[in-house]
Amino acid sequence: MSRTKVVPIPVMGRHNINAYLLLGRRPVVVDAGTPGSGKRIHDQITAHGVDPADVSLIVITHGHIDHFGSAAELHRLTGAPVAGHVADLGPYRSGRVREPYLPTGPMGRLMDRNPKLHAQAEPFEPDVLIRGETGLEDFGLAARIMPTPGHTAGSVSVLTDDGDLVAGDLIANSFMGLIPGRPANPPFHDDPRQNLASLRTMLALNPTALHVGHGTALDPDRVREWADREHDRLARLDDAGRLTVRSE
Ligand SMILES: [Zn+2]
Numbered sequence: 001m002s003r004t005k006v007v008p009i010p011v012m013g014r015h016n017i018n019a020y021l022l023l024g025r026r027p028v029v030v031d032a033g034t035p036g037s038g039k040r041i042h043d044q045i046t047a048h049g050v051d052p053a054d055v056s057l058i059v060i061t062h063g064h065i066d067h068f069g070s071a072a073e074l075h076r077l078t079g080a081p082v083a084g085h086v087a088d089l090g091p092y093r094s095g096r097v098r099e100p101y102l103p104t105g106p107m108g109r110l111m112d113r114n115p116k117l118h119a120q121a122e123p124f125e126p127d128v129l130i131r132g133e134t135g136l137e138d139f140g141l142a143a144r145i146m147p148t149p150g151h152t153a154g155s156v157s158v159l160t161d162d163g164d165l166v167a168g169d170l171i172a173n174s175f176m177g178l179i180p181g182r183p184a185n186p187p188f189h190d191d192p193r194q195n196l197a198s199l200r201t202m203l204a205l206n207p208t209a210l211h212v213g214h215g216t217a218l219d220p221d222r223v224r225e226w227a228d229r230e231h232d233r234l235a236r237l238d239d240a241g242r243l244t245v246r247s248e
């Protein structure tokens, strides 16, 4: 069987915010960028020689506005069904993220002040409701949707049979991609420890590369080393009573 190709679709900057085009027997799109980027994603799909009407599924990795912001628009432009996890239905149905964001560090505290991250996006109703591991064979892709909760309760990743992990905000590049290839937390996590557990579960499946929402593809070995340091950092924060976790 031919290999599933993972193509980044830049939504902002060269790789500040990415959606992905997965090219298997049929094309699948992962994530839909910020509000108003549907046309940009649509045109890049076309530029890769794919008829947007052939897209079999749009997978939304989680309920943050830079990932689901154009889901409704992209659904209209392609006609493809949209898949989202049931635990992030609130943001999908309201078009609003869960407030407040819980910053992972100074970058998150700074970004929290950006009104765009608190904006209203067009709501959507997922056509495919994800409740657990979901094979994508029916959508023409040799891959599985894997629930990876922690960044948000309804966060998911897509793991191809070839080992590429399209990971949303499970992990990011340092400074949102300004230091390519260096693993870092994204600006926010609802539950940092649960996210780290999800990340380690995915690393245990030996992915060949991690394709992320913010930055360039990450080498799994570098992410493993980062995960060990992050484990220690979270333990120290917890000891100091400074680990914030979303409770609801
Ligand atoms: Zn996010």
Ligand SMILES: [Zn+2]
Pocket: 064, 066, 067, 169, 186, 213, 214
């Ligand atoms: Zn993000």
